[in-house]
Amino acid sequence: MKLFGLIGYPLGHSFSKRYFTEKFDRESLDCSYENFPIENITLIETVLQNNPGLLGLNVTIPYKEQIIPYLQELSADVATIGACNTIKIKNGRLCGYNTDITGFELSLCAKLKSHHKKALILGTGGAAKAVAYVLDKLGISYFFISRRADKRAINYIDVDKKLIRDYTLIINTSPVGTFPNTDQYPDIPYEGIGPHHFLFDLIYNPEKTTFLQKGEAYGADIQNGYDMLVNQAEASWRIWNEED
Numbered sequence: 358m359k360l361f362g363l364i365g366y367p368l369g370h371s372f373s374k375r376y377f378t379e380k381f382d383r384e385s386l387d388c389s390y391e392n393f394p395i396e397n398i399t400l401i402e403t404v405l406q407n408n409p410g411l412l413g414l415n416v417t418i419p420y421k422e423q424i425i426p427y428l429q430e431l432s433a434d435v436a437t438i439g440a441c442n443t444i445k446i447k448n449g450r451l452c453g454y455n456t457d458i459t460g461f462e463l464s465l466c467a468k469l470k471s472h473h474k475k476a477l478i479l480g481t482g483g484a485a486k487a488v489a490y491v492l493d494k495l496g497i498s499y500f501f502i503s504r505r506a507d508k509r510a511i512n513y514i515d516v517d518k519k520l521i522r523d524y525t526l527i528i529n530t531s532p533v534g535t536f537p538n539t540d541q542y543p544d545i546p547y548e549g550i551g552p553h554h555f556l557f558d559l560i561y562n563p564e565k566t567t568f569l570q571k572g573e574a575y576g577a578d579i580q581n582g583y584d585m586l587v588n589q590a591e592a593s594w595r596i597w598n599e600e601d
Contacts, residue, residue: 358387358389360390360410360411360412361377361389361413361414361597362393362404362408362411362413362415363414363415363416364393364395364404364416364420365395365416365419366394366395366396368417370536371392372561372590373415376590377590395420398420402427405446411446413445413596414443414444415593418484421440421442422439422440422483422486424444424453425441428444428451428453430450430451432452432453432454434490435455438455439486440483441483442456442483442593443593443596445596455487456589456590457585458490459589460585460586460590461488461588464580464582464584465491467580469526470555472525473555474497474498474525476528477502477521478499478501478502479533480501480503481501481503481509481510484530484559488528488530502516516546517546517549518548518549521547526554526555527545527554527556527557528558529543529566534558534563534568535566539567540567542566550576551576554572554578555577555579556569556573556578557580558580558582560581560582566581
C-alpha cells in the first residue's frame with residue numbers, strides 16, 4: 358500500500374485526510390493517507406524514520422516556511438517564494454513543491470473581474486506568499502496586512518475605509534475565523550466594502566466565515582477556500598505520481 362500524509366499542527370479538522378481517503382476509496386486505489394501532527398518541525402525526522410514507506414507529504418500551518426531547510430530539492434516556485442506545501446519523497450530525498458499557487462490561481466480566476474486590480478492580503482505566512490506570487494503573475498498590485506507592521510506589511514490599525522474602497526480584492530490568508538473560533542474575523546473597516554469588491558477566504562471550515570458574511574452583507578462577491586484546496590490536492594497527487 359502506498360503511503361501519503363500531512364504534517365502540521367494542530368490537525369484536528371484536516372481537509373486533506375478526508376479528501377484523499379475518499380478519493381482512494383472512490384477510485385479503488387491501494388493507498389493510505391495519514392495525519393502526522395507534530396508540535397515542532399524537527400519532528401519531521403521522526404515521522405520519516407517511523408514511516409520509511411512514505412511517498413509524499415502535504416504541509417500545512419505552521420510549517421510551510423519552516424520545512425524548507427529539510428528539503429534536498431526545491432521547485433522553482435518554492436525557491437522563489439520560500440514556502441512549500443507539497444513534498445515528494447524519492448530515494449530518501451525530499452523534493453519541495455507549492456501547489457497552493459495552482460489551487461489559488463484556478464479558484465481566484467473563476468470569479469475575478471477586470472476591475473480587481475488592487476488587493477489586500479491579510480496575513481504574511483506561507484499561504485500569503487503563494488497568494489502574492491499569483492497576484493504578481495496576474496499583474497495585480499497588493500499590500501500585506503499584519504498585526505506587526507514591517508517593510509512589507511502595514512498594521513491592521515492603519516487600514517481605513519479609503520484603503521478598503523480603493524483595494525477591491527481582499528484575501529484572508531490568516532487562520533482567523535477557522536472552526537471552532539467562528540465568531541472571530543479580521544479587524545478591517547467592512548463599511549468601506551461595496552458591490553465592486555471580491556472577498557476571498559482561504560478558510561473552508563466554516564463554509565462561510567464571518568469575514569465572508571460581512572463582505573456579502575455589503576454586496577461583495579465572496580469565495581471560500583474549498584475549491585482552492587481541491588485544486589491543490591489534485592496538483593499534489595499529480596506530482597506524487599509523475600515520473601521523474
